[in-house]
Amino acid sequence: MFEEQNGAAEAEETLEALGFDSLPIMPDQVAASINCDGFKLVFEAKEFDSGGILGTAKGNNKGAIVYVNARISDLGRFNFTAAHELGHVCMHIMPQKKTSFKCGSKEIYSQYDDPIEKEANGFASGLLMPKRLIYNHFDGDINWLNIARLSELCKSSLEATYRRLSNLENLPTAFIIHENGAFRRFVTSSSFDFYIERTPLSSYQQDLAVDVKEEPYPSDFETVDASDWINPKSSGICLESVYVSTILLNDGFSYTIVTYDDDCILEDGAGPKKLDNVISSESVPRERS
Amino acid sequence: MPNKIDQAKIISQKIKELREKLGWNQSKLASEAGITAAALSMIEKNDGRVPTIVVLNKIASALKVQPYEITGEEPQNISESSERNREFYRKWDVLESLSPEDQKMLRGMAERLKNITEK
Numbered sequence: 421m422f423e424e425q426n427g428a429a430e431a432e433e434t435l436e437a438l439g440f441d442s443l444p445i446m447p448d449q450v451a452a453s454i455n456c457d458g459f460k461l462v463f464e465a466k467e468f469d470s471g472g473i474l475g476t477a478k479g480n481n482k483g484a485i486v487y488v489n490a491r492i493s494d495l496g497r498f499n500f501t502a503a504h505e506l507g508h509v510c511m512h513i514m515p516q517k518k519t520s521f522k523c524g525s526k527e528i529y530s531q532y533d534d535p536i537e538k539e540a541n542g543f544a545s546g547l548l549m550p551k552r553l554i555y556n557h558f559d560g561d562i563n564w565l566n567i568a569r570l571s572e573l574c575k576s577s578l579e580a581t582y583r584r585l586s587n588l589e590n591l592p593t594a595f596i597i598h599e600n601g602a603f604r605r606f607v608t609s610s611s612f613d614f615y616i617e618r619t620p621l622s623s624y625q626q627d628l629a630v631d632v633k634e635e636p637y638p639s640d641f642e643t644v645d646a647s648d649w650i651n652p653k654s655s656g657i658c659l660e661s662v663y664v665s666t667i668l669l670n671d672g673f674s675y676t677i678v679t680y681d682d683d684c685i686l687e688d689g690a691g692p693k694k695l696d697n698v699i700s701s702e703s704v705p706r707e708r709s
Numbered sequence: 710m711p712n713k714i715d716q717a718k719i720i721s722q723k724i725k726e727l728r729e730k731l732g733w734n735q736s737k738l739a740s741e742a743g744i745t746a747a748a749l750s751m752i753e754k755n756d757g758r759v760p761t762i763v764v765l766n767k768i769a770s771a772l773k774v775q776p777y778e779i780t781g782e783e784p785q786n787i788s789e790s791s792e793r794n795r796e797f798y799r800k801w802d803v804l805e806s807l808s809p810e811d812q813k814m815l816r817g818m819a820e821r822l823k824n825i826t827e828k
Contacts, residue, residue, distance in 0.1 A: 434761045437748035453743060454763050458770035481776075514762045 423535045424587065427507055427542025432550045434510060443553050444575040447502035450547065451486065454510070459483055461509065463502070465490040474528055475505040478520045479513045496577030500544050504528050507543025512536060529579075548576045549584045562586060562593055562677065564667050565639035568632070578675060583607060593679045596649070600672040601626060614659065614680075615651040621666075621674065622648070629666040629674050641665045641679070649678050652686070660686035714757050719781040720765070721755035727772045727779070742771035 435445065438453045451463035460483035467490045474497075475488045486505045492498040501523070508521045518536060521527075527537045528544075549570065557573055558566060562585050571581040582595045586609035594608040594616055601621045608616070621629075625648065630638045641663035646652040652659040661684045666676040728738045735753065739746040744767055752760050752768075760768070762776075769776040 430761055433758075434763045437744045437761065437764045438767075439745045439748075454767075456743065456767045456770040457773075458776065459763075459766045510761070510763050514766065 423538035424542030424545070427511065427539040427544075428546030428551075428587075430511055430539075431503075431507065431543040431546035432552065435547060435550055436552065440550075441553070443557075443573045444499075445548055445550065445553075446575070447499055447506055447547070450503075450506060454506070459514065462486065463506075464488075465498075467491055472524045473522055474524055475501040476520075476522050477505040477508040477513060479509065480519055481514060481516050484509045484513045494577060495575055496571060496580060499548055499575050500577060500580045501528055503544035503547040504540045506547065507540035508536075511539050511543060545580060545584045545587070549574045549581065551588060554584075558585070560589060561639070562589060562591060562679070563639045563641070564630075564632075564637040564665055564677070568637040578669075579607070582677070591679060593677055594650075596676045596678065598674045598676070601674075613654045613657075614646075615654065616678075617647075617650060624648075625666065625676075626674075628664070629668040631668040633668075633670065637667065638665055641677075646680070646684065649676075658686040659684045713759055716780065717757050717759045718755055720759065720779055721753050723779045723781060724749075724768060724772070725753050727774060731772070738768070738771060742767040744768070 434454075435450070438450070440450065440453075448463055451461050455461040459481075461479075462483075462485045464485075464487055466487045468487070473489060474492060475486065477484060477486045479485060486502070486509060488498060488502045488505060492501060504523060504527075505521065508518075508523075512518045512521070521540075523537070523540075527534070528541065554570055554574065558570060562582070567578055567581050567585065570576075570585070571578050574581065576584075579595065579597075582593075586593050586595070586607075590609065590611055592609060592612040594606055594612050594614075596606040596616060597604040598621050603618045603620060606616045606618075628642055628644075642665065643661050644664055646659035646662045649662055649664060650659070659680055662678050662680045663684070664676055664678050666674055668674045724738075728735070731738075733741070735749050736746050739749040742749070742764075744764055748760075748764065749768075751758075752764075765776050765779060769779050772779070
């Protein structure tokens with residue numbers, strides 16, 4: 421968490437000093453702006469022979485070369501990879517902490533433990549979605565409508581946008597990915613205290629998904645049994661319900677946001693316990709009509 | 710190694726000093742460096758924050774100095790021989806990409822050269 425914040429702060433400060441003040445922030449333009457007589461930076465898209473490598477960065481305190489895999493077809497993912505490699509340039513290569521990086525999806529997309537990769541991910545997140553610029557377009561509610569709108573504005577992926585907003589807002593949220601109904605992976609915000617069930621989507625859960633190829637992205641949530649999505653017991657608290665919102669994307673992928681607040685706690689006669697970091701009453705998701 | 714606040718102060722003074730030596734005002738340096746005038750003004754006012762390394766590099770480039778001349782940090786003392794060693798290892802690294810025959814030949818040459826030097 422600390423490394424990610426550190427990375428995001430470095431990116432935001434750099435962007436501001438370089439005079440980037442409108443969205444989207446395009447990594448190739450940032451690279452051109454970092455380039456100067458004292459530090460030559462080459463930034464190119466290139467088709468890699470090895471499909472596993474998404475981006476590389478190599479250099480020293482005089483200059484660096486960044487290659488991003490041209491085969492990444494999704495613009496949001498391409499940009500995030502590019503911004504991640506620029507993070508390595510600005511935070512690790514320039515100060516010569518480490519001078520060569522080859523990054524695959526493990527380094528870039530999983531909650532990977534290497535602090536250097538976390539810093540680069542934080543940098544990428546802050547670079548594509550600087551706090552100073554996104555709050556003109558974001559009301560603080562983490563829902564699909566807001567995520568999709570910001571992702572479009574910032575040319576970032578839905579997942580990267582969710583991660584950024586969940587880090588900034590510090591609400592208890594989880595983002596769960598299924599492919600053709602089968603569980604794939606999840607990310608959670610640091611204040612999400614419950615264990616995610618790694619189960620396939622039930623037909624009921626699939627029915628709740630909004631197909632965003634045909635319908636607008638939803639801003640509201642369904643209230644469902646907590647045990648449908650998580651192990652409802654954690655740290656002496658038991659959740660009766662959670663709020664969920666699922667969207668169905670191309671290629672059979674579905675993304676779900678799960679969140680909860682005080683009203684979700686199962687009362688045991690002693691009255692509801694208060695949760696830390698719960699969503700405020702203004703941002704309590706509405707049920708879908 | 711000075712702490713962050715001292716370092717920020719050194720940087721701020723040094724930039725101002727070098728800029729004035731060139732007879733430039735802040736907006737001239739900001740535009741030469743490709744950073745905003747607001748950012749340069751903050752740095753020179755010394756708000757206690759150390760500029761990011763990208764910004765330092767850009768300012769140093771515009772002032773035609775090395776970044777360490779602004780940060781006041783000792784230049785990294787890389788002796789000529791250690792630089793040669795680094796260069797050697799950078800090339801040695803490439804060995805892996807050579808054919809086994811070439812690798813063997815190179816190793817043999819290195820071995821023979823070493824023997825000559827020792828004699």
